[in-house]
Amino acid sequence: MNRLLVVASSPHIRANLSTQRIMALVMLSLVPAGAAGAYFLGVRSILVIAISIASCVAAEALWQKCTEQPITVSDLSAALTGLLLAYNLPPSIPLWMPVIGGFFAIIVVKQFFGGLGQNIMNPALAGRAMMLICWPVAMTTWTVHGVSGPTVLSLVKGADSLSEVTSRAAEAGQSFPTLIDALLGNMGGCLGETSAIALIAGGVFLVAFGIISWRIPVIYIATVAVLSVILGRAAGPVYEVLSGGLILGAFYMATDYATSPLTPKGQAIFAIGCGIIATLIRAYGGYPEGVSYSILIMNLTVPIIDRVTTPKIFGEVKKHGA
Amino acid sequence: MTLPTFKGGVHPPDGKSLTEAKEIEIHQPIGDLVFPMSQHLGAPCSPIVKKGDRVLAGMKIADSDAFVSAPILSSVSGKVKDIGMRMTISGAMETCIVVENDGLFEHSSSLLPHSDYEALDPKEYIKIIREAGIVGMGGATFPTHVKLSPPPDRKIKWLIVNGAECEPFLNCDNRLMLEHPEPIIGGLEICMRLFPEAQGVIAIENNKPESIRRMEGELSERGSKIRVIPHEVKYPQGAEKMLIYSVTGQEIPPGALPADVGCIIFNVSTMEHIWLAVVQGIPVIERVLSVTGDVIANPKNISAPIGTCIRELIDAAGGFTEEPAKILSGGPMMGVSMRSIDVPTVKGTSGILALSAHSSLCPPESNCIRCGRCITGCPMGLVPTNLDKLVRIRDYAAFEQNGGMNCIECGCCTYACPAFRYLTQSCRDGKAGVMAARRREQAQKKG
Numbered sequence: 220m221n222r223l224l225v226v227a228s229s230p231h232i233r234a235n236l237s238t239q240r241i242m243a244l245v246m247l248s249l250v251p252a253g254a255a256g257a258y259f260l261g262v263r264s265i266l267v268i269a270i271s272i273a274s275c276v277a278a279e280a281l282w283q284k285c286t287e288q289p290i291t292v293s294d295l296s297a298a299l300t301g302l303l304l305a306y307n308l309p310p311s312i313p314l315w316m317p318v319i320g321g322f323f324a325i326i327v328v329k330q331f332f333g334g335l336g337q338n339i340m341n342p343a344l345a346g347r348a349m350m351l352i353c354w355p356v357a358m359t360t361w362t363v364h365g366v367s368g369p370t371v372l373s374l375v376k377g378a379d380s381l382s383e384v385t386s387r388a389a390e391a392g393q394s395f396p397t398l399i400d401a402l403l404g405n406m407g408g409c410l411g412e413t414s415a416i417a418l419i420a421g422g423v424f425l426v427a428f429g430i431i432s433w434r435i436p437v438i439y440i441a442t443v444a445v446l447s448v449i450l451g452r453a454a455g456p457v458y459e460v461l462s463g464g465l466i467l468g469a470f471y472m473a474t475d476y477a478t479s480p481l482t483p484k485g486q487a488i489f490a491i492g493c494g495i496i497a498t499l500i501r502a503y504g505g506y507p508e509g510v511s512y513s514i515l516i517m518n519l520t521v522p523i524i525d526r527v528t529t530p531k532i533f534g535e536v537k538k539h540g541a
Numbered sequence: 542m543t544l545p546t547f548k549g550g551v552h553p554p555d556g557k558s559l560t561e562a563k564e565i566e567i568h569q570p571i572g573d574l575v576f577p578m579s580q581h582l583g584a585p586c587s588p589i590v591k592k593g594d595r596v597l598a599g600m601k602i603a604d605s606d607a608f609v610s611a612p613i614l615s616s617v618s619g620k621v622k623d624i625g626m627r628m629t630i631s632g633a634m635e636t637c638i639v640v641e642n643d644g645l646f647e648h649s650s651s652l653l654p655h656s657d658y659e660a661l662d663p664k665e666y667i668k669i670i671r672e673a674g675i676v677g678m679g680g681a682t683f684p685t686h687v688k689l690s691p692p693p694d695r696k697i698k699w700l701i702v703n704g705a706e707c708e709p710f711l712n713c714d715n716r717l718m719l720e721h722p723e724p725i726i727g728g729l730e731i732c733m734r735l736f737p738e739a740q741g742v743i744a745i746e747n748n749k750p751e752s753i754r755r756m757e758g759e760l761s762e763r764g765s766k767i768r769v770i771p772h773e774v775k776y777p778q779g780a781e782k783m784l785i786y787s788v789t790g791q792e793i794p795p796g797a798l799p800a801d802v803g804c805i806i807f808n809v810s811t812m813e814h815i816w817l818a819v820v821q822g823i824p825v826i827e828r829v830l831s832v833t834g835d836v837i838a839n840p841k842n843i844s845a846p847i848g849t850c851i852r853e854l855i856d857a858a859g860g861f862t863e864e865p866a867k868i869l870s871g872g873p874m875m876g877v878s879m880r881s882i883d884v885p886t887v888k889g890t891s892g893i894l895a896l897s898a899h900s901s902l903c904p905p906e907s908n909c910i911r912c913g914r915c916i917t918g919c920p921m922g923l924v925p926t927n928l929d930k931l932v933r934i935r936d937y938a939a940f941e942q943n944g945g946m947n948c949i950e951c952g953c954c955t956y957a958c959p960a961f962r963y964l965t966q967s968c969r970d971g972k973a974g975v976m977a978a979r980r981r982e983q984a985q986k987k988g
Contacts, residue, residue, distance in 0.1 A: 224867060224881075226867075226878045227867070227878050228969060229869075229876055229878070229965065230965060231874075231901045233903045233956055234957050237959050237960075238960050240959070241910075241959055335907070476910045479911075481913045481916055482916060529924060530916065530919075530924065532923060533947065534795050534797070535795060535944075
């Protein structure tokens, strides 16, 4: 023994799972959805993804450089934000827009609040919300293989029956997507949100590897499905679940660690809230789709949910902190 | 069938395969034997021998008048070479008795063998157990005669032998159950004579099927009422509160003791020592420990006299294959990292673990990402990430309010944290901060 021994407080071993590895696994699980987007909606999707990731990483590095903080882009969290932001954009978007969106997401939404784990809203969703306000037309022009047209949810908006929905589709010169199309992603929408099957595969992968819990996605999606039936939405619960950004939002946005509750009970409350708000916006709001806003609104309730759902301390009879 | 367990916990890689098939080897000490005066929870002992005295193995060399204390016995025969300050496992300097081993191993003990122990008044057992210097051999080192003397209004319903051995790498309890099941069961039967209404239970984690079979076989041969309960493999299954919960379904309230819910818990090695002391008249002069880790050449289980230099035991296990980064006394989750290996083993030393840099050092801390793994891991239902934040701003009052004092320092939160934050360590700091504040308050009241 030549070197001095390291003296430290226990425990002395760590699980083989770092923040970087978590982010990498989430990005990996998103690859099938991106591939489906590129296949059905056009290879331009890949360009949008690349620019969005590069902007977010550059924004984080630049901010940390200017504020003399250690540069932490290697933890991949900014890259993941970039990837998720891109998945929430139409493939036809002008390429300078994701640059602005990425800088806004990273600098204003994440770094202004203290960086990784400190932000109160999901950066990718907040970036998208900003872009939707600034460039409403570019952000809602949906193309499938270069042909633009309305999405399922905009066809369903205000319709009373499925036949009304399909006749609207015909008027727009489109066929209403079959359930198979909706499942595979062969329909209009943001470039990473359309392929339900690819997103569910990615989500199941994350649950299986213990990266996310099943709670938020399952409860969120179930709430939307049940509420769609209760409210009598025209296309029925299956289309409600498979179209729009629900699957992407439920598995990838609502499960963002930083902006979702810490405890299982809190996560259940959060997911139910997301489901209710998303369906209410779809049915009665000004937009055809409400997933993004439902998550952003529920993000703001996380501190209070955390406060009222602290776990019961072992051996204590009364609930603590409630 | 699901096995009994507790809520929370983690599944660290167990590292047990290094030593689980290794038979216990007897180690003959070469160098001097060193006996720190504080080898137990409670009042430290004072030497009752002088420099130059000849002592025999099993002879009492230090004792205390305090109730919560246990005498210290020489583990070899030889001359008292020195009484003075020596470094101990914690790295602190403590008063120690140094005995120069004459290699004769002459035994002399004040204890008498009692092959007819059943005829003995149970109160005698407690006296023998104290005189034999028996403490909780799992590592907590609480004097056993105190544990066996609960307040008379506490009715003991359960005597639980803790064979969970949930700490990764360690196999001393496992090997003891495999090789010496009779004295363990014998020790429990002695304790059951003290509490005739209690039921005896031996709890073993399900990753030790051989031990479970061996103990069950031995029990059925005797036609004993004692039950073996296999438990789910999860750390910290062997923690006192967790084990009582999974065996009896009771949660110990904060600040309460196992006796308050009618339980007493013992380590398997403590049981063996009770049997040795009462039936054979042999006090605590040696113990089994696992010398293991990823940089130990020939990991093994060793029975060594208490007070043996740890360097000797590492040499006995073939030394190091590469430079160790950390050497621990105990397991990787709760063990103490040592600054020197020229320190003696004590009654509570269950293992010596030498770990390489890549297995025991971690990258620098980063921001909490609020993943919640510390919360799902915490067996006590705490929110370690919040406690950590409170300790870092020195808000000890809020730390206490949020239940921080319930932390059992098992290490699950730090183990699970993907941001490598020192959560357990913060809780330790927080608990010390609260205790300091309480002392300050008391001092002010007096002043």
